[in-house]
Amino acid sequence: MIDRDALTQAAMLLFPPESCPRLIVKIGSALLVDPDGGVRRDWLKGIAADIAVRAKAGQQVAVVSSGAIALGARRLGLTKGGRASLEDAQAAAAVGQIALSQVWAETLGAEGLTAAQILVTLDDLEARRRYLNAAATLDRLLGLGVVPVLNENDSVATEEIRFGDNDRLAARVAQAAGAQGVVLLSDVDGLYDRNPALPGAEHIARVERIDAQIEAMADRGSASGMGSGGMVSKIAAARIANAAGAHLAIASGRIDRPLSILASTPARHTMFVAEKSAPARKAWLAGGLTARGIVHIDAGAVSALRAGKSLLAAGATRIEGTFARGELVTVAGPDGVVLARGLAEYDAADAARITGRRSDALAAILGYAPRGALVHRNHMAML
Numbered sequence: 001m002i003d004r005d006a007l008t009q010a011a012m013l014l015f016p017p018e019s020c021p022r023l024i025v026k027i028g029s030a031l032l033v034d035p036d037g038g039v040r041r042d043w044l045k046g047i048a049a050d051i052a053v054r055a056k057a058g059q060q061v062a063v064v065s066s067g068a069i070a071l072g073a074r075r076l077g078l079t080k081g082g083r084a085s086l087e088d089a090q091a092a093a094a095v096g097q098i099a100l101s102q103v104w105a106e107t108l109g110a111e112g113l114t115a116a117q118i119l120v121t122l123d124d125l126e127a128r129r130r131y132l133n134a135a136a137t138l139d140r141l142l143g144l145g146v147v148p149v150l151n152e153n154d155s156v157a158t159e160e161i162r163f164g165d166n167d168r169l170a171a172r173v174a175q176a177a178g179a180q181g182v183v184l185l186s187d188v189d190g191l192y193d194r195n196p197a198l199p200g201a202e203h204i205a206r207v208e209r210i211d212a213q214i215e216a217m218a219d220r221g222s223a224s225g226m227g228s229g230g231m232v233s234k235i236a237a238a239r240i241a242n243a244a245g246a247h248l249a250i251a252s253g254r255i256d257r258p259l260s261i262l263a264s265t266p267a268r269h270t271m272f273v274a275e276k277s278a279p280a281r282k283a284w285l286a287g288g289l290t291a292r293g294i295v296h297i298d299a300g301a302v303s304a305l306r307a308g309k310s311l312l313a314a315g316a317t318r319i320e321g322t323f324a325r326g327e328l329v330t331v332a333g334p335d336g337v338v339l340a341r342g343l344a345e346y347d348a349a350d351a352a353r354i355t356g357r358r359s360d361a362l363a364a365i366l367g368y369a370p371r372g373a374l375v376h377r378n379h380m381a382m383l
Helices: 004-014 041-056 068-076 086-109 122-126 128-143 166-177 212-216 231-243 258-264 280-286 299-306 348-354 359-366
Strands: 022-027 060-065 115-120 147-152 181-186 247-252 269-272 293-297 316-321 328-332 338-343 380-382
Touching: 004 181, 004 247, 022 041, 022 166, 041 060, 041 086, 041 258, 060 086, 060 128, 060 166, 068 086, 086 115, 086 147, 115 122, 115 128, 122 128, 122 166, 128 147, 128 166, 147 166, 166 181, 166 231, 181 231, 181 258, 212 231, 231 247, 231 269, 231 280, 247 258, 280 338, 280 380, 293 299, 299 338, 299 380, 316 348, 348 359
Parallel strands: 022 060, 022 181, 060 147, 115 147, 181 247, 293 328
Antiparallel strands: 247 269, 293 316, 328 338, 338 380
C-alpha cells in the first residue's frame, strides 16, 4: 500500500523556494544516455525546462550528472560501456566529459540559463580545506544564477580514491552547497521492502530514520547496467544528506518533465526526511567516506557518547587501522556497528597503547602529558 499523503510531501519539502532555496538534482547514466550510447536529448530538454521553472520561482539548482563514461565509450568503441578496466573508464570519461558538458551548456542555454562545469575528486570534498574551497565556489555560482553541473573526475580517479557513484557525490555536494533538498532521478522510483522484481514487493513512500531494517531492503544492482550505483549507494547518500539537514527523494526519471511532475502531483517516490541540520563541521564529519581507522568501544562508552560526552581511552577496547592525529576515524560499538565519526586526538600507535586505560595512567604510559580524549566531542559526529 502506497501512502499518497506521504508522496505529496515531496512538493512541500523540496520545491518551494521559501523552504528549499537550494536543490541538488542527480541524474543517472541510464536516464541521460540511451542503450546505444547517444544522449537522450528530448528528455534532457525537459529537465532543462524544469530547472528553468525552478529558477524563475527563485530556487537555485545544481545538477550532478552521470554519463561521461557511457558517452565516451560509444565514441571510442569500448566494450562493457567503458567499464572493462580502470584504464578504459578513465579514457572514456576524458572523451565523454567534453560531450556531456557541451550538451548541458547547449540545453540549459536554450532556456536562458548559464551552465558551469565542476569536476571533483574524492579528496576535494574529504580534505577540509579543499571542501571549504569547493563550497565557496558553489555558493558564488549559485548566487550568480548559474547552474553548476558536477561530476566525479573519472579521468584521474582511481579505485582507491573515488566516490564510485554519483548518489553519494550528490549528497556531499548538497552539504557543501548548503542545500535543503536532493532529488536522485534514477531508473527506479524509490525504495521497496525487497527487490521490486519479486512478487509482493511494497514501495516505501517515506523514511523517517535510516536503520538496519531500511538498509536490509536495499538491492545492490543497477538495473540499467550503465551506472555504478544501486539502492545501497542511494541509502548511503540519504544518510549523508539527512545528517546535513537536507531531505532526499529517490524518484523515477523514466518520465518526461520528472521534476515538474514530482512538484505538482503525488508521483511515486521515496522521501528520506531530515530531522534537523547539524553544525557545518559535524555534518562534514558525518558525511566523511575515507576514515583511516576504527576505534572499537565498550557499552559504557556507547552510553557516554550518546549522552554527548567525549570518547576516553578507558572506553576503548581495540584500535584498527593506521592513522595520524587529526585524521578521520569511525567509532564502533561492541556489535561492530559504526555509531560516530570523528578526528583522532592520537595516532594509531599511541591510541593502541592507552586503550582501556584510565586517564590518570596515561602520562606514565605515553611519557608526555596526555590529551583529554581519544576523540573529543567537539570533533565528533554521531550517526
